[in-house]
Amino acid sequence: MSNLDELDLDPVEFDELADLFVELKVYSSPSELHGLLCGQLAGGKSFDENVWMQGAATFLEQERFETDEAKTLLLEMYATTQQQFMADGFELLMLLPEDDAAIAERAESLGRWCQGFITGFGAARTGVSEEARETVEDLEQIAQIDDENIDDDQESEQNLMQLVEYARMAAIMLYSETHTDAQPASESPKPSLH
Numbered sequence: 001m002s003n004l005d006e007l008d009l010d011p012v013e014f015d016e017l018a019d020l021f022v023e024l025k026v027y028s029s030p031s032e033l034h035g036l037l038c039g040q041l042a043g044g045k046s047f048d049e050n051v052w053m054q055g056a057a058t059f060l061e062q063e064r065f066e067t068d069e070a071k072t073l074l075l076e077m078y079a080t081t082q083q084q085f086m087a088d089g090f091e092l093l094m095l096l097p098e099d100d101a102a103i104a105e106r107a108e109s110l111g112r113w114c115q116g117f118i119t120g121f122g123a124a125r126t127g128v129s130e131e132a133r134e135t136v137e138d139l140e141q142i143a144q145i146d147d148e149n150i151d152d153d154q155e156s157e158q159n160l161m162q163l164v165e166y167a168r169m170a171a172i173m174l175y176s177e178t179h180t181d182a183q184p185a186s187e188s189p190k191p192s193l194h
Helices: 014-023 030-042 049-059 068-086 103-127 130-143 154-178
Strands: none
Touching: 014 030, 014 068, 030 049, 030 068, 030 103, 030 154, 049 068, 103 130, 103 154, 130 154
């Protein structure tokens, strides 16, 4: 198995992870697993790649990952997500289906990402500002998105894009607030939900 120093740190693609999940007979969403990782990192949880791999195996109901492909993909997701959070800009990329996927599929994945994030962020909620708690409540609302009643039209597309951007900026803001070496939350633009 590769260690982090030997990995190609290109962002993991949604379809790559979805294919792996099919191979592993896992019925979770790649977006939910990525949201879980983002929530753990944003919540201030400090863990190394071994702890991440154990947590991912537990989440995906696997005893362990047998193939190098599975290990490599999950380690790449861990390393690139950590890098994106620690970067100076707003570089976090959410693991969601491509824009050519059906809008209902993308909406469902956004809801699952938010659910994973909330689970991962977990106990950190008690040690954050009121603004951060409100942001987590907003993410809880997005997690309840009704993907079955979304019209496949331009207005729905724009609304979904705004929700994705809100969730992305919310994760960055929460990460900033819980990490002293990161940009202070007061300097991060508070995401606005329309």
